[in-house]
Amino acid sequence: TALFIALQILSNHVQMSYYFLFVILFIVGAYFEDAWRNKTLPQFFKASGVLVVAALIGISVNLSNLYHTYEYSKETMRGKSELVETGDAAKQTSSGLDRDYITQWSYGIGETWTLLVPNFKGGASVPLALNETAMEKANPTYAGLYQQLSQYFGNQPMTSGPVYVGAFVLFLFILGCFIVKGPLKWALIGATFFSIVLSWGKNFMPLTDFFIDYIPMYSKFRAVSSILVIAEFTIPLLAIFALKKILDEPEVLKKKIKFVGISLALTAGVALILAVIPGAFSSTFVPAQEAQMLQNAVNQQMIPANELSGILSNLAEMRAAMVSADALRSFIIIVIGCMLLWLYYSGKLRKSFVIAGIAILCVVDMWSVNKRYLHDDQFVPRSAQVNTFKKTQADEIILQDTDPNYRVLSFSGDAFSENKTSYWHKSVGGYHAAKLRRYQEMIDRHISPEMQAAYRAIATAGGEMDSVDASKFRVLNMLNTKYFILPAGQEQTVPIENPYAYGNAWFVNNVEYVDNANQEIDALNTILPTETAVVDARFKDILKGITTAHKDSLSSVRLTSYEPNRLIYETNNSKDGVIVFSEIYYPDGWIATIDGEPADIARADYILRSMYVPAGKHTIEMRFDPKSLHVTEGIAYAALALMVIGIMIMVIVYRKKLSSPKS
Template sequence: EIQANHVQMTYYYLFIIAFMVLAYLWDAVRNHRLAQFGKATGVCFVAAALGVVINLSNLYHTWQYTQESMRGKSELVKKNSANQTSSGLDRDYITQWSYGIDETWTLLVPNTKGGASMPLAMNEKAMEKADPQFYQIYQQLGQYWGNQPGTSGPVYVGAFVLMLFVLGLFIVKGPMKWALFLATGLSILLSWGHNFMWFTDLFLDYVPMYAKFRTVASILVIAEFTIPLLAMLALKKIFDTPDFFTQKIRIYLGTSKHPIIAHNTTNMFWLWVSFIATGGMALLFAIMPSIFFPDYVSASELEAMKQIPSEYLGPLLSNLQEIRISIFTADCWRTFFVIVLGTAVLLLLRMKKIQPKYAVGAIIVLCLVDMWQVNKRYLNDGMFVERSVRETPQQETATDRQILQDKAPDYRVLNLASNTFNENETSYYHKSIGGYHAAKLRRYQEMIDQYIGKEMRDMQGAIVNAQGDMTRVAGDSIYPVLNMLNTKYVILPLQGGQTAPLLNPYAFGNAWFVDRISYVDNANAEIDAVGKIDLRHEAVADSKFKDALGEPVAHQSTAVVTLKKYEPNELTYTVNSQKGGIVVFSEIYYPGWTAKVDGADTPVGRVNYILRAINVKPGKHTVVLTFKPTSVKNTETAAYVAYLLLVLAIAAGVFFEMKRRKNETNELKK
């Protein structure tokens, strides 16, 4: 997930680069410096190309995996086809975390929507206004009342920083200002996601790779970069221009030659405009919070509170609104006073009561204290643990120890005592059916959605009804896909937070022969057929694998497939059968896996939507499945060549620079 986030942030940074390139291009056109722009751009492209090639192995294989993941295009044609994008995630999944339009005020007032999704009861200041009879409810309600599913904190750029940004829009000249302004505006509009869906759809449908990333609110990272940058340019303009605030300016509506309204003033006008646009708004919010933000309870919270008796619901909502208004207004006052202090520094500078270097220092301290106070709400000492605790391995439970007594080289465990697909603890000791990843294999996720999720619920219900007696559970019919995935053990929840392991006797094992195979023409037919056939004896495959797999033979009760050696990228089996045929392996299919039967290459096919299969001849054979793609070697070779070119370029640059300096020295001596 961390790598996925890094890729996403890098992708968003390209938007900033694009705007900056356009700004420099416009400047070059206006000043007739296209040749210079072309040379500089060419050097940048060469440097970028070297950077890409040096990281080619990682970039290429991430891209390759993306095609097979949830962030790639699905082969399924869904009923709600409008929700599908042409090459990435579904629209509702991408926009699940969309910033609210009114939530954008967090750039100025961090607690516009309450902050993070932590229990309201943890806010001691807010609890001073809480009605004690509702305290247990406030332990369950979050401080955040926006419409995102949850958040770790708001996007806040700093109160005075935002004021300087607004000031920069008026006093900074040149195309770079417009580049930063447009990039900021774009990031805000795109962060609204499903709240501004027609605009989001334009990017999902027409901007390359945009549909690969979810959590559209994270694009505000662009604003977090561009707003402070323009704020710094505004400060530079002030400090580089003597008597900046007393300089005469002419403000007009219309054109400079034919103004409709014109007014002569000084740059102080823009300072007051910026102050009113930021500090003034914060003051209005503080004085009239209900006018600007009438809702302090989210729609999801109202839905959850419907079960509360009406005689309690009214007083609860009234008290909750009072608490949340106090949270919001306290932050509004805080923002207002930060802006007042920053403005006071600039006024002291104007009156020459403070030297520029001290003014810069005061502004740095003010912004640092401002950001520090807000950031400590969401990243504080209570979140850190001793290094020894962090490095302590996942604790082995009694359930883990029981399962680990099974020394078979490869089987899977289904943890029903956890949020199966949103935890990774099970995977520390076992090969898990579940686990979390921000970019699961798309085919596996589609099997979760269509079969595995339902089978898990049916399995748990059947086990409870049978009181744990697996002989009374019709495992072959209730959860065939889980059996196909060799789910040998199930972890069950018990009272008191304890768990217990249960052996599933219906798991198919590591591999098996099938009697029949059906070939279908598309992904929908393939995944639908999985739920209609006897997976222990039949298989379904896309017709494109027909040449690789051929046809099976009649059932052979004596045929045996045994896993002899297991490594994540190499599995060794012995296969013994009188008639041969199609062997299905309980291993997830992924392009790049190869098979050798007695050392001879054999094509690998995909069956049952997600598993690997091969066709073997009669007799006893050794089958080795291997994942060692040649692309790794090729891309790494290219990376080393790029490294060499980079070193040579640096060496050449140093050599010519030394030669130039030597020539200059000789000229001076002459």
């Protein structure tokens, strides 16, 4: 158990490790209650101490990842914004995330039946026309429409597949609730119920609100339905314990026949009901948003009004057929599993055959469902995958630029939902699930509107940049967007050089200090960034309180060396001045020097870096080298060494025991 905990904490998937902590808490609570009741608390605390040491070693080995992920999260969309927004403040959380954003992927209460019947809500968000069972009931008149409608009809915006644990596995789990003894059973039952209820999210807000408001880090994660990974772990585990109990004591099936009947009723019985009456536990086969979409199509005369009722009726019939077929499948699987157990109880089948039979049954069950969502068509040769990032002619042209650092913005598709541009260039766009919060706010407030304005202006000018008004995209220029990639028809693109990009860094004439984030981001609507820098008042001391910087025609700043974690500039200015760097500001880790002497970095224009530079010629170096990285890595290596030493000691002790003469 200690090793398992350590391995879980070593996992790079922070969210899943976080959820596993809840399982640990349930286990600890159950064993504590058992120890308290049986007056064995000393043994409990001794065993718990061993687990705590194992957990601390596991945390320490991965401390660098955990700590820096935590620190980074504060600066991302998962952190709290400094902007004061108007509107429904009740939806804001202490972390800054919107409750609707956190709970957007909430499992429907009725959708929980997918644990037993995978297609209870249609499965995945793929075209309905791909489901053979559904298409057998389809009206050929609407075949084209069913290419556009989804198989899935649950509460979530979309899904790649249901949470299904296996029909016979679920039967064994429920039976295990009655025949398995010990504190671990109650821990697994509690954790299962806990994860199911919490996965309902916005469909059960009292519990969700409590966790968002009071449980540390819970509000950092999106897609509350993902907590069902707990149930996917605890249900099979208790099912295994139940199977072991039956294999060790087959007579338990007769002694607990009432509970066998209850388990059958809650699984095979429900599945049979759904096979006969697919809508028994579902309010509708056509969700409200889909019905509204079809109504809008009628209003826009895309669908004849007199056909709407026929479409809705046929759609319900198709989805009912999907549910019925899958429910019958689950019923048959449970019956086959129970027959294997009955044959073992009656002595007609050996234990090894039962184990093999149940293993094959469960593998076939899960394999066939998994193949619906992870199938051969999704795997491609390595060469085909590489072609995903095939260099276009536009990329070739841009990459001929020898400038050490500039940015590219693609108008071909959604710039913030694709990463192809970032594969070849330093991109203004790109996708990340946890963007820097300030950058996302700049996207919303300035970059996206400027992209629309820039695209219209360039299109109107026919690509002649001399005729384009650069004031329409000052923030893009501030980000040193030197190239635009524009669509040119038939999946072709063309690069256009932007002569108005401000470059890698520049001296400013004026510094405007503001009191809060709203003033800072709003000021970018009016200032010219090459002339004025907008700076939060908290950085005033770093910039020596300068308001008028007095740059002249000879003032210059040039990037001479670029690496992602190290930048070197050569500067020249006749008087003390302030430089704005077209590099994203991050509060921790960047170390700056001027001629080798330490210097401080301020934030300017909401997302960029800025520095006070004395008069004269200077060399400025910025290097990303967080002290915390060295500290956490040192702890990690020490913990790893401790783990290795511990394993060696255990091996030596074990060998001594084997070699010592028996008493």
